Amino acid sequence: MSGLSKGSIARFENVGLRYGLGPEVLQDVTFSLAPGSFHFLVGESGAGKSSLLKLMYLALKPSRGLISLFGSDIATTPRPKFPALRCKIGVVFQEFRLLGHLSTFDNVALPLRVAGIKEADVTRHVTELLEWVGLKDHMKSRPPTLSGGQQQRVSIARAVIARPKLLLADEPTGNVDDTMALRLMHLFEELNRLGTTIVVATHNMALVDRLGHPVMRLDEGSLSMIAGSGNKSPAREWRESRESVQAVVPPRRTRIDDDLDDADPPGIENFL
Amino acid sequence: MLGIKRSDLPLDNDAHSRFLPWLIAFMVFLAVLAIGGILVLNATAARWDQGVGGTLTVQIAATEDPARDQNNLQEVLNVIAAASGIERYVIIEEEHMMTLLEPWLGSSANVNDLPLPKLIDVGLADEAQFDLKDFTRTLQARVPDATVDDHRIWLQRLVNLIRTVEFIAMAILVFIALATMGTVIFTTRTGLSIHKEAIEVLHLIGAQDSYIAGQFAARAMMLGLKGGLIGMALGLPALYLVGSLAESLEEAALPDLSFGPIEWAIFAIIPLCVAGLAMTTARSTVLRSLARML
């Protein structure tokens, strides 16, 4: 076990979660995310995907078990240290949670401003990223006036703008078409290539199959790990240390780069 | 940095905080009057304390016998001359006494027939050096018709009264400050619950409590400053009005309502103090309630 914790970004040990006096929605969840890994988190609706992510972005405390993030046990981490941990985590919320009174630009700028970045740099980074996610013409719009897919992209932009060490995306492609979904996943993979550890909760099995990253599967609150088919699978240690519970045969990873390379505006490399 | 020019929370649009400047203005209005009162009373008490404290009056009752009166006067003057610590003395002239008595007796009265006492106004050089008991005893022994009127008892009561009123005014100021704080706390708490969702998002993005508190504090400071200035704009003319009404009475005993630079400076910092009070109150309110969040 101790081998797992070494240098892991997030580590759960026998974590249980219940809301109030209700039943446990997560039971004995144990896993560890290696730095630079990319996982999909799947499971039926109500299986506990969002709950698991909430534990990881410190919106909830577990009812039992141990959670450690970036090497610090959150049960013993004093509350004033939480902001520093959260700054390293980017979150795409399932329900977006954009601030309705702020413009698209200001919403995306929020993590940088909270971190005290100079306004000139904020403007540059935010403009570049919004351009890249195709929202250049909506920088001044308020989120309530945007379509669901546009709001989703704003929330993704906000999650990645500060180059988080850990990116948690809850159903980040639920409201966009397949081309945009792939494009956004490509953005995630770029971030991942540059070192960000990524967990994407999704119902889109086609996307999971296509990208071939290892899968964390939640089944009525229990977690099982399934190795990915991708050649850059960082979850090899999981394959070795845990038996794969279910024999889901992951399909080959297809090349998506061809579809997307031409579409990239030049700004993204500067941003990343 | 504290978001004075830019706020992530839509605090400016909160309907519930619009009444805050007016409430604060009312508080400041009351505070200006209370402070004006304190300053006036303080100055008056100080003046009386030293102004009349250093004097006493020797009174020689008139007798039927002019020769005895004359003798009494001479004897009193001798005692005064012998006592130490006396700076000056003046025999109050009869004409002056007439003018003092005129309002009560009328100018037509034949006051010359009245047995007027002789009054000697004595100024003390140094109260510590002057022994009132000894002086009174000697005087009574040598001139039984003379009495010493020490203003101190009467004055002490007056000064005590002033100090009590002053204390009440101070207490009113404290209540005003507490009421202001209570209003700010209430407004801030309401703001916190209205913007709960946005605050949670800010938190999850990694904002420190102080970042969020700073936005509330900046907002409260602006509202406090606005209220403070409105309150001043209403309070100072009111104070001036009271002052000019008092002056028109032309009564020397009334307190002096003209303020010096120090007093004006005190008034000038009231809005700043209120703004500071509102700011720190909002800040600590936010910090306290955020500490209960995860």
Ligand SMILES: Nc1ncnc2c1ncn2[C@@H]1O[C@H](COP(=O)(O)OP(=O)(O)OP(=O)(O)O)[C@@H](O)[C@H]1O
């Ligand atoms: N705030 C809450 N209070 C009580 N129960 C909750 C709360 N949030 C979630 N639950 C319960 O926890 C379980 C898991 O919910 P969760 O949102 O984690 O599922 P999910 O896997 O994200 O589902 P979906 O795919 O629909 O988003 C559900 O049974 C849900 O009813």
Ligand SMILES: [Mg+2]
């Ligand atoms: Mg969910």
